[in-house]
Amino acid sequence: MDKTFSPHNIENKLYQHWEKQGYFKASGHGDPYCILLPPPNVTGNLHMGHAFQHTIMDALTRYRRMKGDNTLWQCGTDHAGIATQMVVERQLNAEGKNRHDLGRDAFVERIWDWKKESGGNITQQMRRLGTSPDWDREAFTMDPELSEAVQEVFVKLHEEGLIYRGKRLVNWDPVLHTAVSDLEVLNEEEDGFMWHMRYPLADGSGELIVATTRPETMLGDTAVAVHPDDERYQSYIGQQIKLPLTGRLITIVADDYVDPEFGTGCVKITPAHDFNDYDMGKRHDLEMINILTDDAKINDNAPEHYRGLDRFDARKQIVEDLDKAGLLVKVENHKLKVPRGDRSGAVIEPYLTDQWYVAVESLAKPAIEAVESGEIKFVPENWNKTYYQWMYNIQDWCISRQLWWGHRIPAWYDDQQNIYVGRSEAEVREKHNLADDLVLRQDEDVLDTWFSSALWPFATMGWPNETPELETFVPSSVLVTGFDIIFFWVARMIMMTKKFTGKIPFKEIYITGLIRDEQGNKMSKSKGNVLDPIDLIDGISLEALVEKRTAGMMQPQKAAAIAKRTQKQFPEGINAYGTDALRFTFVAMASTSRDINFDMGRVEGYRNFCNKLWNASRFVLMNTEEQDNGATGGELELSLADKWIWAKFQKALAEYEVAVRDYRFDIAAQTLYEFTWNQFCDWYLELSKPVLNSDTSTEQQKRGTRHTLINVLESLLRLMHPFMPFITDEIWQKVGPMCGLEGDCIMSQPFPMQDAKYQDEEALADIEWVKQFIVGIRNIRGEMDISPNKPLSVLLKNVGEHDQNRLNKSQSFLAKMAKLESITQLQATDDAPASATALVGEMEILIPMAGLIDKDAELSRIAKALDKIDKDYARTKGKLSNEKFVSNAPAAVIDKEKAKLEDFQMQMDKLQAQRQTIEAL
Structure with missing residues (x-):
């Protein structure tokens, strides 16, 4: 082995070997164990959240593989409709073009070209993290096989009446010109205003004061609402108001939704531009007047004076006109949540459009029952409540997006706008007996990315065909994901998998926390606190890190502040810690569902841990290579220390197994760390030296200790492998053959098993006594400033029967490790000289000070x-x-x-x- 551990020298070499040898494939025997990778966006890069979750999934996969299970980690990427289309549109914009200049077919072809060139970036980064999915089964949501599954699900749900087309309110991005999901909307608090306006009664008898944060939407008002029990307004219910600036008459309605305590207790109702108003509009059968175009300009449903104005320009004009008319009462500063598209940054509009929907009520019921019955288990269990809260209040799902990249909706229209759904135009014509000369056009929209993602558990296994994988790996064993997509992805996978296979998609759902920075802030580009896991593996200079964090920032002051903060935090850049140190940091911080404040000091510490393991392995090899280690037979005599370390390993193995079973990776990591550093390295390696280096030790005793050294290390490497794959395999390739094991990779070895013959409580107690004895003397040396190399004479008082037995067993350990030249037992009546003392139970250790120190x-x-x-x-x-x-x-x-x-x-x-x-x- 090299003198120092260098991750850079081993990681790429080992990974290429693993992948080439096909070690990541399902074995075909043993109990099935399957994990589905939440498909990252094809546009993406591996961020800290990915790296954290992928480490957990890989640790579980490697663990179950070594346990002998038929293990599959199904990987793949998502086509990420909006994100991917935006990447290519930006490229076109830089060329002075847009997608309409190319046309749909050429634009989609260009996206495919981009995907071939750079779409696999994240999968290469996953390899750098040491992940072990079956790359031969890598799926992409727009692969032909998965696209067939998407089309089949759409057609079947439509045939059952569960997919329909209707005019509903959606989140509309006026820059991207598409509906977006709730998950793609960021609601952030911003400074705004509350405008109070007079709404005159139509008969001239009075007025109502209403308040709004969006005065431009008044052009689409179709009612004013009050609470039915609000005595101030009961006489107004049913009367009409002349809507200012429009001349339209609207009615005053009563609804329990109105909060009498908020504002004036009067609420303007704009059903086409507010989700709550939309529901109220349906309850009261109100007209729904859309006043905006696709790009959020005022349309022809508004008075001519405002048509064509941008919504915010219209707002200014309307406020000015109200003021001139004496209808503006006051304007107040007001904090409000502003919905913005996470891609475009534009303010999202509730917008009334024709879209495709899934009626989810009948799909939700069996999905709820699957969790209620315990068939699917959340870890930790408290996430059940979040799941139920969403599922019991579920609304029909808008699945259409006004994009060109994605699964095109399999629906065709004739000139009379009749809709025909089928797997192809030919099938539509045959199914509906349509004339060959009837002109049909396919729906322009594509499906929401979450629609195809919802089919991931069974589409990746070959559905709608009957396949061995579908039979074997559905349901999968565990889904590892974040809480933020429990509804958007997890729930929909449960609904769709139950619907189309009759099975649950997974048995357990392990919800991880978020990775935050050291101060607990969410990592974001705008805050300049993002860490790239590859930078932690390879290292990065300060200059490169600053450039990375400030790239593309339009505000020089903000960029300067981020640069200054980065320089203070990383004055010399980020060191190269290697993959194993980063992975161990993730598992060591992975307590169930708690957010993680990522601590760079922990990565440094676990890099030192790798060095400790490397150096300990070199010590073991130096003392066992080309020696008789008992691998081919021969009598072994185990020392007290040998028996103790085997017993300690058995306890560590048991604790590790329980922790992994309970998804307490932090406890499993702590168990590994404590055993490796404190017990094996700090104590056992030292306890082995008196046997190996003593002229009085027999060959059987030395063989026993050499056997223990190499075999405990080999077993420890297998125990550590799921968390730290590279360093463990590199060392194992030297150690494994010395233990008589065959194979060129640790991954193909079985996981360590409990062995009753090594469980020795007496040895555990005896060595703990030895350790207390040695630590007591070392403490005295430290307190009295006595050199560690100065031989000491020790006196003992109150020596009990157990102490005497242990003293007899461990004289050589004590003499060597505590640097003792003599041990003398005092009788109870003996006077002791002035001494420094330490206690081991009731036994006193005395070190006379006379002559030891310069008083x-x-x-x-x-x-x-x-x-x-x-x-x-x-x-x-x-x-x-x-x-x-x-x-x-x-x-x-x-x-x-x-x-x-x-x-x-x-x-x-x-x-x-x-x-x-x-x-x-």
């Missing part, structure tokens, strides 16, 4: 240390006594100062105790 020098050192700490203590106490500081400082700062004060007091007590001991010499 005067040590007293002088302690006095200087006490003086310094006393000053620090006084300074901190003064801060906490300062009323101004306590009143103004954040609670966290005050708590930190209090903790410092306690620490100073503890240090002073310790030094004073040492001084008393030394003065007694």
Whole structure:
């Protein structure tokens, strides 16, 4: 093995080998275990959320593969309708063209060309993360086979009356000219205004005051609503109002939706431009007047004076006209949630259009029952409530998008706007007995990306054909995803899979938290706090990182602020930590469903952990290579330490298995870390040296320790492999053959199994006693400033029967590791000299101080240390006594100062105790 661990030298080489050898394929034997990769956008790059979830999925996949299951990780990408179309449209815009210049067929062909060239970026990045899906089964939502499934589902649902075309209110993006899903709308608080307006009664007898944040929509008002129990307005119900600026008459209606306490208690109703008003409009059979064009300009349904104006220009004009007419009462500053398209940034309009819908009520019922019955389990279980909340209030699903990239809706129209749905135009003509010369045109719209994604669990397995994969891997074992798409994707997969296969899509749904920055802020380009997982693997210079974070920013001041913040956080850029350190960081922070404040210090720490494992493996190999390790037979005599480390490994294995079963990857990672660093590296490797290096050890004893060294390491590598695939395989290829194992990859080895013969409670207790003994002496050395290499004579008092037995078993360990030249037991009546002491249970360890230290020098050192700490203590106490500081400082700062004060007091007590001991010499 190389002297130092270099991830760069091993990762690419190993991954190419794994993929070439086909290690990621389902074995075809064992119990089926399947994970579906939530298909990332084909336009995308691997972000921290992806890297986190992919690490979890890969860890589970590798674990079950080594367990002998028939394991499939089904991967693929989503065509991402809007996102992908925007990428190519921007390319055209840079050339001075738009999609209409090319025409639909040529534009779609250009998108396919772009997809071939750069659409696989995220899958290459997944390989860098060490993920092990079956790449030969990689799917794309617009592959011919998946497109066939999409078309089949559409036609079947339409035949059952569950897909229909209707005029409904949708989220409309006036820049992209398409309906968008709720998930694609960002509702962020912005500063705005509340305009209060007079609405005169038609008979001239009075007026009502209404308030709105969108005065331009008054052009489409068809009612004013009040609460039926509001005594102020009961006499007005049923009367008419002359709508200002339009001359139209609208009615005053009563509805429980109105909050009498909000504003004036009168609400203007615009059914075509507000979702709540739309529902009220249906309840009261109100006219729905759309006053906007596709690009959010005022249309011909409004007075001529406003036609053609942009909605916000119309707003200014309307406010001005109301003011001139004496109808504007007041304008107030008002905070409001503004819906913006996540792609275009444009303010989204509720907009009345003809769209295609899925009637979901009948589909939702079995999907709800699947979770209620426990057939599908959320982890953690509290996400059931979120799922039920959405599902019990489900609305029909708008599935059409006004785009060119996507699955084109399989519907055709004749000149009379009759609609014919089928798998092809030929099928439509034959099915409806249409004349050959009847002109048909296909619907221009494409399906919502979520529609094809909803079929992912069974379409990727070959449906509508009957396939072995469909039989074997539906339902899949677990879905790993975020809470934000429980409704938009998870629920729809359950509905569609139940509908078309009669099965559930997955048995468990593990909901992960979000990856945030160190301060708990959401990572976003606009905040300049995004971390790229590949940068953490490979490293990146400060200059390149700043350029990456500020690229494309139009505001120089904001870019400068982000650059300054980045320079402060990463003055030397980001180091190359390698894949294993990053993956271990993710699993170590993955407690169920909690958001994660990503800590760069943890990545640094786990890179050190990789180094520790590497160096420990080099030590093991140096002591076992070309040696008799018992792999081919021969008598083995295990030392107390050998028995102890095997027993500790068995406990670690049991804890790990329980943690992975419960999706507590953080606990599993902590178990691995604690065993590897603290037990195997820090203790067992040291405990092995007295056996290996002693002239009095027999060959059977040395063989037993060498056997334990190499075999515990090999078992540990297999235990660690699901979390840290690269370093474990690289070391295993040296270690595995020495243990008599065949194969060129750790991945093909079985996962470690519990073995009762290694479960030894007595050895565990004995070595814990040894450790306490050694730590006690080391603490005394540290406190008394005694050199670690100076041999010591130790006195023991109160030696019990168990202590005596353990002392007999472990003399060689104690002498070597605690640097002892003698151990003497005192009788209860013996007087002990002035000594530093430590306790192991009731047994006292005494180290006589006479002759060990320079009394005067040590007293002088302690006095200087006490003086310094006393000053620090006084300074901190003064801060906490300062009323101004306590009143103004954040609670966290005050708590930190209090903790410092306690620490100073503890240090002073310790030094004073040492001084008393030394003065007694």
